[in-house]
Amino acid sequence: MYAQMVKSTGEGLKSREDMSPEEAAFQDKIDADIKIEPKDWMPEGYRKTLIRQIGQHAHSEIVGQLPEGNWITRAPTLERKAILLAKVQDEAGHGLYLYCAAETLGVSRDDLTEQLLDGRMKYSSIFNYPTLNWADMGAVGWLVDGAAIMNQVPLQRTSFGPYSRAMIRICKEESFHQRQGYDIMMKMAQGSEAQKRMAQDALNRLWFPSLMMFGPSDADSVHSVQSMAWKIKMDSNDELRQRFVDQTVPQAEYLGLTVPDESLKWNDEKGGYDFSEPDWDEFFDVIKGNGPCNVDRLAARNKAWDDGAWVREGLLAHAEKRAARKTAAE
Amino acid sequence: MSKEWPLWEIFIRGQHGLSHRHVGSLHAPDAEMAIKNARDVYTRRNEGQSIWAVEAKHISASSPSDKGPLYEPSESKVYRHPTFFDIPEDVGAM
Ligand SMILES: [Fe+2]
Ligand SMILES: [Fe+2]
Numbered sequence: 001m002y003a004q005m006v007k008s009t010g011e012g013l014k015s016r017e018d019m020s021p022e023e024a025a026f027q028d029k030i031d032a033d034i035k036i037e038p039k040d041w042m043p044e045g046y047r048k049t050l051i052r053q054i055g056q057h058a059h060s061e062i063v064g065q066l067p068e069g070n071w072i073t074r075a076p077t078l079e080r081k082a083i084l085l086a087k088v089q090d091e092a093g094h095g096l097y098l099y100c101a102a103e104t105l106g107v108s109r110d111d112l113t114e115q116l117l118d119g120r121m122k123y124s125s126i127f128n129y130p131t132l133n134w135a136d137m138g139a140v141g142w143l144v145d146g147a148a149i150m151n152q153v154p155l156q157r158t159s160f161g162p163y164s165r166a167m168i169r170i171c172k173e174e175s176f177h178q179r180q181g182y183d184i185m186m187k188m189a190q191g192s193e194a195q196k197r198m199a200q201d202a203l204n205r206l207w208f209p210s211l212m213m214f215g216p217s218d219a220d221s222v223h224s225v226q227s228m229a230w231k232i233k234m235d236s237n238d239e240l241r242q243r244f245v246d247q248t249v250p251q252a253e254y255l256g257l258t259v260p261d262e263s264l265k266w267n268d269e270k271g272g273y274d275f276s277e278p279d280w281d282e283f284f285d286v287i288k289g290n291g292p293c294n295v296d297r298l299a300a301r302n303k304a305w306d307d308g309a310w311v312r313e314g315l316l317a318h319a320e321k322r323a324a325r326k327t328a329a330e
Numbered sequence: 331m332s333k334e335w336p337l338w339e340i341f342i343r344g345q346h347g348l349s350h351r352h353v354g355s356l357h358a359p360d361a362e363m364a365i366k367n368a369r370d371v372y373t374r375r376n377e378g379q380s381i382w383a384v385e386a387k388h389i390s391a392s393s394p395s396d397k398g399p400l401y402e403p404s405e406s407k408v409y410r411h412p413t414f415f416d417i418p419e420d421v422g423a424m
Contacts, residue, residue, distance in 0.1 A: 040394050089374065096371050100355040103337070109357055110334045166354075173375075312359075316333060319360035 038104035058098035128291030139202035141181015154234035
């Protein structure tokens, strides 16, 4: 998802007998749905896994501004432009809420930023795909924010207090994102032949990358079990993906668009759709850095960081000078 | 690596006359910028009428290990709650 393939540092799930008294008390709190707060005792693995997960999530919000920011200056109307600007600004806010949640675990903001900029930390694979036309703004809001919501709603109940509070705030803002996207899709799908083609094309390109957002099947993941016991992962990747497909297919039908999957079929027995898996080789390749936009995205973030250095330094120097002057006057 | 801007804790009073409430933190070079940034980060949807910014290093917090000694004394004082007292219905609203 926004945090795909977060490696937990725990060596698999510990049995009760193997837990220290502190670890057992910690797990009891989690099982009783008592929130863990920054100053509470926590296993090192819990702390480290959370820093990775929240950090990756925060980076995704920040890098996620780029594919949409790309269209702000070219939005078709002033109203659409104002809406997209507000949406992208929200994503910056989401990144900031999450960074401050991560900081309560003892990592610094700059440290997280540097790890993103030099490639040590990841962000969601979805943002390494390009946004080629205006319909992509519709498809991104509808599908990408839709998939994010699917993942973030359960995370409101996650065990770590600051993370849970950040998710609650984020979820309040997300449904605007998805609706504005779907609104664009409706306009396009009900528009001219050319607009319909653009809408279909956007769906064709973004469908499978959106399914990849939930990460590979949990059957292959050794990290999920521990994360679920710690309640920092609430549902399996496959469950969330299924839920997303079941919710989204009727929405595509309403638009009169075709989901680009010939195997897509309603399965009465399971009460959900059967669908094709995305190409996982492509996914791993994108994660490794070889997606269509990985290089551009990191270059853009690095440029913003470097170009902003004089502002950060200048404002700090100004603040220090003023503080010194004030002390001198006292 | 240049120095990081200090961390500020942000408190916001909402529309309905309630007290300022902690909403999160942010980095800013000074108090003035902290309030400006808080406006952008925490009040994009009319959430606030007033913002307090406090540099995080000035906040003292109780520690989780003090939970027992700090809060236990109030646990045994059930008579501090109105429900402790049985008032006959005939008395009317009280
Ligand atoms: Fe977001
Ligand atoms: Fe969003």
